[in-house]
Amino acid sequence: MTDAALDSAGPSQGRKADPAETTGPMLAADGTPLKRSLARALRRQKLRALALIAPLLIFILVTFIAPIADMLFRSVENQIVAETLPRTVQAVEAWDYESGEAPAEEAYRALLFDMVVAVERKLHTRLGTRLNYETTGISSLFRKTGRGVDDIGEDHMDAFAAIDARWEDPAVWAGLMGAPEWLAAQADWAAADPANRGPEPAFALAPGIADALPATAPLYADFAAFVQSENDSPVEEDPWAPLYVALHTDLIADPEAAARLAGGNADLVAAAAAAAPGFEVDSVKAAFLDIDEDWGDAEVWGTIKAFAPAYTPGYFLSAVDLQKTPAGVTQQPENQQIYIMLFERTLFMSLMIMGSCILLGYPIAYLLATLPLRVSNVLLILVLLPFWTSLLVRTSAWKVLLQQQGVINDILVWLGLVNDAERLVMINNQFGTIVAMTHILLPFMILPLYSVMKTIPPTYVRAAKSLGATNWTAFWRVYFPQSVPGIGAGCILVFILAIGYYITPELVGGTTGTFISNRIAYHISSSLNWGLAAALGTILLAVVLLLYWLYDRIVGIDNVSLG
Amino acid sequence: MTVFVSEHPLPSLTGFVMPLTAALGGFFGLLAGSAGGSTLLGIVAGLAIGAAMAFALIRLAPDRRIGRTAAAAALGLVGLVVGGITGMVAGVAGGLVLGWFVYWLGSGRYRAGVPVYATGPQVLWHNTFLFICGAIFFFLIAPILTVIPLSFNAEDFFTFTPAMLAFDPEGYSLKHYRDFLTNPDWQQALRNSVQIAPAATILSVSLGTLAAIGLSQSHVPFRRAIMAILISPMIVPLIISAAGMYFFYSRIGLQGTYAGVVLAHAALGIPFVIITVTATLVGFDKSLTRASASLGAGPVRTFFKIQMPLILPGVISGGLFAFITSFDEVVVVLFVGSANQQTLPWQMFTGLREQISPTILAVATILVVISIALLTTVELLRRRSERLRGMTPG
Numbered sequence: 001m002t003d004a005a006l007d008s009a010g011p012s013q014g015r016k017a018d019p020a021e022t023t024g025p026m027l028a029a030d031g032t033p034l035k036r037s038l039a040r041a042l043r044r045q046k047l048r049a050l051a052l053i054a055p056l057l058i059f060i061l062v063t064f065i066a067p068i069a070d071m072l073f074r075s076v077e078n079q080i081v082a083e084t085l086p087r088t089v090q091a092v093e094a095w096d097y098e099s100g101e102a103p104a105e106e107a108y109r110a111l112l113f114d115m116v117v118a119v120e121r122k123l124h125t126r127l128g129t130r131l132n133y134e135t136t137g138i139s140s141l142f143r144k145t146g147r148g149v150d151d152i153g154e155d156h157m158d159a160f161a162a163i164d165a166r167w168e169d170p171a172v173w174a175g176l177m178g179a180p181e182w183l184a185a186q187a188d189w190a191a192a193d194p195a196n197r198g199p200e201p202a203f204a205l206a207p208g209i210a211d212a213l214p215a216t217a218p219l220y221a222d223f224a225a226f227v228q229s230e231n232d233s234p235v236e237e238d239p240w241a242p243l244y245v246a247l248h249t250d251l252i253a254d255p256e257a258a259a260r261l262a263g264g265n266a267d268l269v270a271a272a273a274a275a276a277p278g279f280e281v282d283s284v285k286a287a288f289l290d291i292d293e294d295w296g297d298a299e300v301w302g303t304i305k306a307f308a309p310a311y312t313p314g315y316f317l318s319a320v321d322l323q324k325t326p327a328g329v330t331q332q333p334e335n336q337q338i339y340i341m342l343f344e345r346t347l348f349m350s351l352m353i354m355g356s357c358i359l360l361g362y363p364i365a366y367l368l369a370t371l372p373l374r375v376s377n378v379l380l381i382l383v384l385l386p387f388w389t390s391l392l393v394r395t396s397a398w399k400v401l402l403q404q405q406g407v408i409n410d411i412l413v414w415l416g417l418v419n420d421a422e423r424l425v426m427i428n429n430q431f432g433t434i435v436a437m438t439h440i441l442l443p444f445m446i447l448p449l450y451s452v453m454k455t456i457p458p459t460y461v462r463a464a465k466s467l468g469a470t471n472w473t474a475f476w477r478v479y480f481p482q483s484v485p486g487i488g489a490g491c492i493l494v495f496i497l498a499i500g501y502y503i504t505p506e507l508v509g510g511t512t513g514t515f516i517s518n519r520i521a522y523h524i525s526s527s528l529n530w531g532l533a534a535a536l537g538t539i540l541l542a543v544v545l546l547l548y549w550l551y552d553r554i555v556g557i558d559n560v561s562l563g
Numbered sequence: 564m565t566v567f568v569s570e571h572p573l574p575s576l577t578g579f580v581m582p583l584t585a586a587l588g589g590f591f592g593l594l595a596g597s598a599g600g601s602t603l604l605g606i607v608a609g610l611a612i613g614a615a616m617a618f619a620l621i622r623l624a625p626d627r628r629i630g631r632t633a634a635a636a637a638l639g640l641v642g643l644v645v646g647g648i649t650g651m652v653a654g655v656a657g658g659l660v661l662g663w664f665v666y667w668l669g670s671g672r673y674r675a676g677v678p679v680y681a682t683g684p685q686v687l688w689h690n691t692f693l694f695i696c697g698a699i700f701f702f703l704i705a706p707i708l709t710v711i712p713l714s715f716n717a718e719d720f721f722t723f724t725p726a727m728l729a730f731d732p733e734g735y736s737l738k739h740y741r742d743f744l745t746n747p748d749w750q751q752a753l754r755n756s757v758q759i760a761p762a763a764t765i766l767s768v769s770l771g772t773l774a775a776i777g778l779s780q781s782h783v784p785f786r787r788a789i790m791a792i793l794i795s796p797m798i799v800p801l802i803i804s805a806a807g808m809y810f811f812y813s814r815i816g817l818q819g820t821y822a823g824v825v826l827a828h829a830a831l832g833i834p835f836v837i838i839t840v841t842a843t844l845v846g847f848d849k850s851l852t853r854a855s856a857s858l859g860a861g862p863v864r865t866f867f868k869i870q871m872p873l874i875l876p877g878v879i880s881g882g883l884f885a886f887i888t889s890f891d892e893v894v895v896v897l898f899v900g901s902a903n904q905q906t907l908p909w910q911m912f913t914g915l916r917e918q919i920s921p922t923i924l925a926v927a928t929i930l931v932v933i934s935i936a937l938l939t940t941v942e943l944l945r946r947r948s949e950r951l952r953g954m955t956p957g
Binding site: 548 | 695
């Protein structure tokens with residue numbers, strides 16, 4: 001029987017007959033069936049709990065989880081290529097990198113239109129920097145091209161002007177391209193008092209023009225939008241030279257279409273269309289090669305094509321010393337393979353730190369667990385004091401101690417154990433990082449070990465000894481196995497903390513003692529390759545979460561205690 | 564001679580106490596000798612002094628206190644003659660250690676931690692173990708304690724100067740503290756720290772306590788998942804949190820603002836509040852709230868009059884954890900903050916990286932004092948909480 005049936009049948013049956021009263025649903029004080037009443041109370045309790053948790057949950061989701069998600073997103077995000085070079089991306093789709101040849105004229109024309117827009121908006125250097133991560137030299141190529149690109153097409157412009165001088169008039173272009181309503185609105189705006197007129201009416205293309213002039217119309221729309229964003233009027237600004245290239249292409253492709261739409265300027269367009277095939281102009285490809293012959297290199301075009309998609313595994317490949325090239329995934333050049341080495345070093349040093357923490361932490365935890373509580377509480381303060389002391393205080397203390405002119409070297413020299421000329425190098429290398437981080441993370445090993453060892457009954461060891469075990473056997477066969485959970489907990493905790501450490505390696509690690517986290521920070525603040533930083537961070541995060549999952553299996557999240 | 568009466572058999576003087584004390588004396592002599600320039604002479608003198616001291620103390624000075632004082636005075640005098648003020652201090656220290664060592668061996672107390680039937684090697688191992696533990700405690704504490712005297716250095720060095728070692732008052736000064744109190748950079752950093760940390764603490768404590776109360780109810784859907792999300796700022800390495808926050812906060816315009824730093828620090832402090840407050844709530848007796856409700860108090864009144872006072876120790880220690888997290892935090896503020904939000908740790912970090920001034924050590928000393936105060940508070944609160952928990956029924 002379903003709940004609904006129970007509920008609907010309930011009260012009426014209950015009142016009718018005695019047998020039904022014994023088998024029917026139990027009622028709460030207010031007459032509703034007990035089951036429903038309980039369910040409602042439970043639901044209310046759940047809602048109340050959730051309402052109490054909700055503010056914090058939302059807070060954490062916004063201030064913490066969203067940033068992490070943003071980082072994961074950035075590690076694959078690559079919209080910049082398709083956004084900056086939309087026409088080019090489309091044009092190279094059909095082109096085959098394997099051919100080894102640079103693409104045909106259409107691709108260069110598309111590149112010209114994209115570049116002139118990007119250069120005017122000053123976006124081309126950003127894209128150049130982005131692509132430079134993948135193929136060195138692209139950044140300077142883009143800069144160089146950015147300086148020359150608005151001259152390409154000047155021969156086209158001259159050719160058009162030779163037919164009819166009206167082609168140099170911005171108003172003619174606006175009249176040809178703009179929608180009649182926009183032209184009227186723009187004229188009103190221009191006539192109004194400059195001091196208190198509203199914003200310029202947004203440019204709109206004339207109906208049908210986009211079909212008639214498929215290359216020119218979108219480019220002109222970009223031109224008009226850019227001019228208006230500078231608070232100038234498209235009716236007064238000279239059109240970009242590449243617009244003439246676009247018009248030339250369109251007129252050759254379909255001489256009739258534009259003239260049909262041109263209205264008052266039909267004769268102008270028709271004359272141009274008739275003359276267009278005979279223009280003596282350079283190809284766009286030649287113009288680009290003239291700016292920089294690298295534009296004839298299939299490698300550059302291959303890079304653009306390979307990184308055209310909006311999402312790319314490229315950063316992750318770089319983070320593991322591979323690279324995405326037009327020909328597929330390959331190894332980075334030998335001298336640029338550093339990330340695998342850095343990951344290995346981070347793992348190795350974290351393991352060393354973990355190992356030395358066990359070595360130093362186990363005896364202390366054992367001593368604390370076996371001493372009387374009164375004494376161990378006092379000694380515990382010696383463990384908790386470093387735990388509570390600022391990380392930077394401890395790091396600066398180690399810097400003071402380990403320096404070549406520092407306290408330890410001074411003592412060694414004073415004692416005559418070390419020559420003044422050959423003071424030990426103990427800092428800015430792996431040794432310094434391991435010593436300082438062992439000191440910093442040691443409390444995180446001692447505290448979980450101690451809390452596990454406190455629960456081991458001393459009678460077990462005594463029983464083992466009374467049965468004839470030597471001290472060593474009793475410890476190794478009876479005590480040690482019971483302390484293993486503590487070792488596991490402490491190890492994972494120390495390892496998780498060590499693997500993501502930044503401050504201490506940065507200050508005492510020099511060049512050989514740095515971790516992957518230092519590289520992440522470098523990419524964020526110095527090289528500005530945020531995508532790579534995000535990819536490295538994502539890999540590190542995955543490792544930590546895996547370890548954390550292990551920790552949860554072994555110890556349980558709820559058992560995290562703070563001493 | 565009641566002093567020597569114990570359950571341990573007394574060790575032989577010539578066969579045990581004297582050779583061992585001589586060995587320790589020889590070791591000290593080695594150190595003193597190599598510092599003074601003549602190693603061999605140091606060892607020989609040390610051996611002789613050790614043996615003589617063991618004999619003299621055990622035979623002539625049964626009272627420990629008098630014996631130790633005499634030993635310290637004698638060696639101090641020797642030190643003063645050989646090496647001036649520094650020598651005297653070293654001599655007094657050596658004399659105290661040697662005197663303690665003689666009585667420790669001579670009275671048989673070195674066997675105190677092991678059963679009577681323990682063999683020699685077992686006793687030796689036990690004491691070696693204690694010695695190792697002592698060395699590890701030294702490793703834990705010494706670096707922090709070294710910073711304190713160095714912060715009174717009169718020179719701009721990160722090490723002990725000869726003047727300091729000679730206990731010359733000229734070698735000490737408060738100039739680094741003065742610099743900390745007058746330098747506008749440090750003052751700005753201190754102001755920022757003092758503004759950011761409390762704001763972040765208040766935010767994380769208020770939200771965290773509410774959520775911890777919600778989490779400790781008996782029926783919470785998706786409890787594990789929610790707990791995992793709330794704890795996550797503690798698990799994720801700081802550099803990753805910092806990177807993510809830098810990217811995201813610059814998208815939404817919080818990068819380089821006080822609000823951004825406070826929000827980030829509050830997020831980092833929340834796991835500590837959640838953990839400590841839920842731990843306190845585990846021991847909270849629910850029948851108290853029921854009793855309060857049955858006597859007519861509303862939920863709000865019950866919370867403030869019954870629940871809050873009982874979980875207050877947990878809330879305060881969670882708050883202290885959150886405070887110290889924010890006060891100590893440097894990675895996230897380096898990325899999320901801008902030059903206007905430089906905190907004390909940030910200033911220390913740049914100072915250490917660029918090696919500019921020992922003012923850092925003065926700041927470090929102040930921070931050590933603060934952390935001792937915080938540690939004491941948390942410890943007292945923990946004891947109070949345990950006492951209260953012991954008193955509540957069930």
